[in-house]
Amino acid sequence: MLKEKIAEVFSVKLYQLLGIFIITLTFGLTGCSSEKPALPAGNDNSAPTPIAQDTDRFIVAGSGTNLPITMKLAEAYKRKNNINIEVPNSIGSDGAVKAVQDGTLKLGLMSRPLTDEEKAVGLHQSISINNCMATC
Template sequence: MSKRLMALSVLVIFVLTFGLSGCGSQQPAKPAEQSKAKVLKIGSDTAFAPFEFQDENSKEYVGFDMDLVKAIAKQMGVEVQVQSMGFDGLIPALEAGNIDATISAMTITSERAQKVNFSKPYYKSGLSMVVKVDNNTLKSFKDLEGKRIAVQIGTTGADEAKKIKNATIREFNTAPEAFIELKNGGVDAVVNDLPVNEYYIAQAGGKDAKIVGEPLTSEEYGIATAKKNTELADKINKALDEVKKNGEYEKIYVKWFGKKPPQ
């Protein structure tokens, strides 16, 4: 009996030892051990087509800036989370730490550069003016003296319009609101970024408005990060260089503007 008990004890120990270890190897990894994708919180004024706007069908944010920042994030190995907000609230949101970066057709200026870090320029633009299609009296920025001008609040277009002698400036939260005001006859012209004006004209089929005169300024857009977050700024610049090098930037540019980017 004693030999049988001893043999049985050895068998039980064998089963418990190897059986339990086998079960343990099949257990899934704990949540804390699973890798989690990092998220880059991006702030943007999503009413500035063709750079950023909401698709009517999918309700997703699309545009040149949206495609570009996703390509940059892919190079960085992170995911993008877009937060829509007013243009004039973007820099305060960066300073408060509510977002990590902003891409919103933001012109690089010395004043803004005192508050944020800008990436290398990713787009060259300039200010232009839009008038109603039947307006043949306004042909240049000089003709805007004493006129009613619609602009988007917080933009370089608003800054330049305020310099025009005796002009009445009406500021709107979004570019589409400024264009609607022009269509309704509430203002004589809209001053805004050239590609945005061109996109509006194209979408309207040139029925309501037209662009007149030469661009007032030459501007460059940059991706902004918090002044203290130099590490993120460096990573974005590195990723932007790579996106331009591997041809992805050119693909995105052609998609939204129908031509290759200037060299």
């Protein structure tokens, strides 16, 4: 009985997170520049070089804190919408900010809120649960 209740609660939470993820992707896919510069120099992590963003493929990168749930949500979203969401290794919150700022990513994963300076250059925090995502 307890096991079934835990599974039910987890299932509801997963669908809620999936809904939030889909909404975030919807906003992340609209209104951003089409330029695709490379990841910023000085990146200590081994994230792959991003490819051009298109409607069949979408890259979400940033803080490693978000990666496990992001990978699960990306898999579920792909099954439902046939859009490949790539989640490379961590580039960190700062790497996500730089990549969104320069147009390499349309959606960056962060394990901290945006700073006032980051907001001042036009970045927006779309979702804030325990972590947040920066979008242009």
